[in-house]
Amino acid sequence: MKKEKSIRSAIHNAGSFAVFVGPGLFFFVMTIIVPLCYGFYLTLTDWNGIAKTKEFVGIKNYLTAFQDTKFWGAMGLTLIFTLISVILVNYVAFHLARLVTSGIKGQNFFRAAFFTPNLIGGVVLGYIWQFIFSRALVALGKSLEIGFLSKSWLSNTVPAVCALILVTVWQYSGYMMLIYIAGFMNIPKNLKEAARIDGCDEKQVRKYIVTPLMTSSFIVCIFLSITRCFMTYDVNLSLTEGNPFGSTVMAAMFVYRKAFSDKNYGLGQTEAILLFAVCAIVSLLQVYITKREEIEA
Amino acid sequence: MTKKKQRNNRLVFGVMIVLLLIYLLPFAMVLINSVKAKRDVITNPLSLIGEQGFYGKNYLLAIERMNFGQVFFNSLIITISSVLLIVLFSSMTAHFFTRNKWKINKFIFFLMVTSMVIPFQVLMIPIVSVYGNIFHILNSRVTLICMHVGFGISMGTFMFHGAIVSSIPLELEEAARMDGCGRLKTYFIIVMPLLKPTVVTLVIIDALAIWNDYLLPSLILSKKELYTLPIAAQSFHGDFSSDYGLMMAGLVMTVLPILILYFALQKHIIDGVVSGAVKG
Numbered sequence: 203m204k205k206e207k208s209i210r211s212a213i214h215n216a217g218s219f220a221v222f223v224g225p226g227l228f229f230f231v232m233t234i235i236v237p238l239c240y241g242f243y244l245t246l247t248d249w250n251g252i253a254k255t256k257e258f259v260g261i262k263n264y265l266t267a268f269q270d271t272k273f274w275g276a277m278g279l280t281l282i283f284t285l286i287s288v289i290l291v292n293y294v295a296f297h298l299a300r301l302v303t304s305g306i307k308g309q310n311f312f313r314a315a316f317f318t319p320n321l322i323g324g325v326v327l328g329y330i331w332q333f334i335f336s337r338a339l340v341a342l343g344k345s346l347e348i349g350f351l352s353k354s355w356l357s358n359t360v361p362a363v364c365a366l367i368l369v370t371v372w373q374y375s376g377y378m379m380l381i382y383i384a385g386f387m388n389i390p391k392n393l394k395e396a397a398r399i400d401g402c403d404e405k406q407v408r409k410y411i412v413t414p415l416m417t418s419s420f421i422v423c424i425f426l427s428i429t430r431c432f433m434t435y436d437v438n439l440s441l442t443e444g445n446p447f448g449s450t451v452m453a454a455m456f457v458y459r460k461a462f463s464d465k466n467y468g469l470g471q472t473e474a475i476l477l478f479a480v481c482a483i484v485s486l487l488q489v490y491i492t493k494r495e496e497i498e499a
Numbered sequence: 500m501t502k503k504k505q506r507n508n509r510l511v512f513g514v515m516i517v518l519l520l521i522y523l524l525p526f527a528m529v530l531i532n533s534v535k536a537k538r539d540v541i542t543n544p545l546s547l548i549g550e551q552g553f554y555g556k557n558y559l560l561a562i563e564r565m566n567f568g569q570v571f572f573n574s575l576i577i578t579i580s581s582v583l584l585i586v587l588f589s590s591m592t593a594h595f596f597t598r599n600k601w602k603i604n605k606f607i608f609f610l611m612v613t614s615m616v617i618p619f620q621v622l623m624i625p626i627v628s629v630y631g632n633i634f635h636i637l638n639s640r641v642t643l644i645c646m647h648v649g650f651g652i653s654m655g656t657f658m659f660h661g662a663i664v665s666s667i668p669l670e671l672e673e674a675a676r677m678d679g680c681g682r683l684k685t686y687f688i689i690v691m692p693l694l695k696p697t698v699v700t701l702v703i704i705d706a707l708a709i710w711n712d713y714l715l716p717s718l719i720l721s722k723k724e725l726y727t728l729p730i731a732a733q734s735f736h737g738d739f740s741s742d743y744g745l746m747m748a749g750l751v752m753t754v755l756p757i758l759i760l761y762f763a764l765q766k767h768i769i770d771g772v773v774s775g776a777v778k779g
Binding site for chain 2: 215218219221222223225226227229230232233234235236237238240241244249251298301302304305306307308310312313314315316317318319320321322323324325326329330331333334337338341342345372376377380381383384422426429432433435436439440454457458461462467470471474475477478481482
């Protein structure tokens with residue numbers, strides 16, 4: 203009698219599990235877990251994406267990937283791009299947030315307006331800026347005779363990378379600004395007042411009260427901007443397409459081309475995993491270093 | 500003192516206006532050039548109106564050549580269905596996990612939260628291999644929707660989990676149970692309505708991400724009649740890259756729907772993005 207009851211409740215539990223968790227779990231497993239496992243399997247083969255059979259090659263892809271100078275070149279470019287972009291994005295976002303919350307008129311309007319670029323996908327943003335760099339700025343440079351503008355930025359490597367960074371800063375600073383604003387709003391007013399009564403001027407309040415209490419916002423924003431910059435693909439594709447002469451191909455685009463253009467799925471997947479590994483190490487390191495500075499409010 | 504502060508504020512206000520104009524300048528340039536004839540854009544992209552005057556024909560042509568109606572409909576149906584399914588499935592999963600603390604539930608939840616750090620680039624090659632070469636189900640809107648759901652479940656479950664733990668008292672559900680509600684009925688009548696703020700946040704974040712997503716749809720959809728807006732913009736750009744006026748009109752058309760929505764729901768969108776970013 204008792205046993206029958208416990209069996210029945212087990213069936214009932216399994217049934218509710220299937221109804222409540224089943225559909226979500228199914229899609230999760232099919233789009234994340236299965237491809238993840240299959241991806242590791244692919245790294246051990248030399249599959250070209252079409253052939254019916256796959257040759258098992260062991261860790262050869264990993265050895266090739268470690269010696270692939272073009273891949274590490276793209277990775278180096280990604281690292282430089284990420285470093286500069288992350289610093290600029292956060293610098294701009296932090297100061298925008300500071301200005302917006304300083305009690306000026308129309309602060310909600312400014313907040314909304316600076317966020318606008320984030321509503322639009324990277325591909326379209328890239329095309330908008332491609333027009334600006336290759337037409338509008340050139341016309342401006344020629345009519346005002348400004349040397350560095352009168353030639354398209356996208357036709358040389360260094361200016362093209364600068365263009366990528368500029369667009370990234372323009373795109374993400376509004377988003378990070380929102381997080382910094384939330385951080386500023388969470389600083390208790392009485393702490394600032396207490397500091398002022400103790401004789402701090404505005405600069406000291408900023409240094410000893412505001413900045414330490416903003417650490418958690420910094421951690422979130424820097425983490426988000428590192429992971430996003432590392433995986434930049436859309437803007438890279440639409441703004442420079444890797445040109446001139448493939449010199450602005452960043453890691454995500456390199457991996458894409460390795461697999462889908464060069465038809466080397468095994469090596470492409472291996473390099474995708476390496477890209478993820480480098481990104482994970484960098485962002486975890488960042489969190490680890492900044493966490494030590496964190497103070498509980 | 501206050502006078503100084505007032506002047507200071509006015510200065511900040513001025514600086515912000517200038518910054519804002521620089522920020523929005525690219526949009527203005529696109530808008531201006533979208534109503535110019537091809538030659539006018541090339542000879543002088545900075546002038547307000549071209550020599551050939553206002554050239555609204557670009558828009559009609561862009562709508563026709565992009566197949567805008569169809570593409571817009573594709574984006575709409577894919578975004579709406581994916582978001583609805585994500586909200587439904589992930590809130591049910593989260594509810595079950597918070598109310599039944601089994602080992603397997605904890606394990607799945609842990610898997611989901613950890614998987615959120617995996618970038619799409621690591622999964623795209625195997626996804627194309629598995630679903631293109633083994634199952635042959637690419638080139639279908641349903642497949643794309645299922646994948647958007649799969650990618651959205653983890654964050655949804657994570658956010659609903661937090662919301663249920665912090666804001667839905669167990670007593671309320673127990674009372675409903677006493678009154679004879681089953682698990683499903685309790686969920687739909689008691690839990691779901693209380694989760695409304697989280698639902699709004701999640702809908703905004705996921706809808707923006709799915710509407711603007713380029714890489715996943717570009718890998719799955721290769722037939723022209725299935726294109727979503729970002730892919731259509733890309734292919735349109737490739738076809739008409741020399742006709743700048745027409746292309747600008749196409750870009751404006753892609754951006755416009757979301758901007759209109761933004762003006763209407765601005766406050767909700769910003770709040771949603773903030774709470775999503777801070778939690779996620």
